[in-house]
Amino acid sequence: MKKSRILFCLIILSSLLTPSMVSASGSNQTKLLITFSDINSPQDYVNYYTFDPLNKKEEHLFRRRADFYPTGVISKDQKSLYINRLEDLGGKSYVGLYHWPLPAKPNQAPSLLTNRKQIWGVDHLRINDTKGEIYMRVIQPSQRSAQLATYNISKKQTTIWDYPNKDIEVHNFDYNPVTDQVIALEYSLTEEVSNIAQANKRQILLKPPAYHVVLYDSMGKKIREVTTIKKHILDISFAPDGKTALFSATDQIGSEAKYSVYSLDLTNEKMTALFTETENYTKIKQPQYSPDSETVYFLTIKKDAPLLSTEVGRKVRPRILASYNLKTKEISEVWPKEKGTINNFLILR
Incomplete structure (x- = not known):
């Protein structure tokens, strides 16, 4: 009788642990939002896709x-897409935040979310579904540095985070819903200008400014500065658990630049090099962990990719989506779409 009870319990437990529950944090749950530009003459277009890398399914x-250089975020229910978009106001260019309901309908006009007088530029978006807020990097008419701001969707209010030092430039950032924190890369504009002047005057390699890795709560209150890094850093992203961060960087910029991906422990400040660009895959950027933290997705340029001509006649070598397996140490192509280039992508959480 006792054995039959145990067997019965195991059967019930097995039926409850469905594959989706067992692998809820696994790579098969990975889904991405991809911004892709068609490069065709005489017109170029921007496309927004969701993509499941395991099943190779795109929507x-x-x-x-x-x-304009496009970026976007999507709500968790995937019914709302938020994008930045260029608008002309009496001869002045303005980049604002727009809401596009999904599924998109033909000739559907998106709604503008930000105040034109308060903000003249919006890029690099993240979303806090729980609080119904969009995090964004913004440029104000009276401010020379880029700063962080939040847009409350229900209240239709924009709040620009207060920075006592107006010389601080927010270079890049990410939001983690698990810890409800924002991680930001910040540096001094004055230092950057001085470094550029010195490089031009002395004909030397451009030194990077000191990048400060800073943690904030979701309301914009500074928690602490994690560390300072003296490399040319492109971007930063949280690990799923919020305990570490990824960033791509190089020691020098220009034709000889070689980009690597690093992991940063946010507790002990330990920085670990994970992988470096290869002969075939160069200009690595935007590294992001898969939900199980076993794979790093990133954008790269394939060395033998053909040059494409943009609408304005500029030649570009397209970026593709690739992945690096932390166990096998292998790089794989994930989304090498033809006749265009990936602007950016985002692992959906």
Whole structure:
């Protein structure tokens, strides 16, 4: 009788642990939002996709004319897409935050979310679904540095985070829903200008400014500065558990630049080099962990990729989506779409 009870319990437990529950944090749950630019003459277009890398399944959300370096975030229920978009106001260019309901309908006009007088530039978006807020990097008419701001979707209010030192430039940032924190890369504009002047005057390699890795709570209150890094850093992203961060960087910029991906422990400040660009895959950027932290997705340029001509006649070598397996140490192509280039992507959490 006792054995039969144990067997019965095991059967019930097995039926409850469905594959989706067992692998809820596994790589098969990875889903990405990808911003992809068609490069065709005479017109270029921007496309927004969601993509499941395990099943190689993509869903095209919508397509629009290219007008500015595009970025976007999508709500957890995937019914709302938020993008930045260029607008002309009496001869002045303005980049604002827009809401596009999904599924997109033909000739559907998106709604503007930010105040034109308060903000003149919006890029690098993240979303806090719990609080219904968009995090964004913004440029104000009266401010020379880029700063962080939040847009409350229900209240239709924009709050620009207060920085006592107006010389601080927010270079890049990420939001983690588990810890409800924002991680930011910040540096001094004065130091950057001085480094550029010295490089030009003395004909030497450009020194990077000191990048400060800073943690904030979701309301913009500074928690602490984690560390300072003296490399040319492109971007930063949280690990799923919020305990470490990834960033891509190089010791020098220019034709000889070689980019690597690093992991930063946010507790002990230990920095570990994970992988470096290879002969075939160069200009690595935007590294992001998969939900199980076993894979790093990133954008790269394939060395033998053909040059494409943009609408304005500029030649570009397209970026593709690739992955690095932390166990096997192998790089794989994930989304090498033809006749265009990936602007950016985001692991959906």
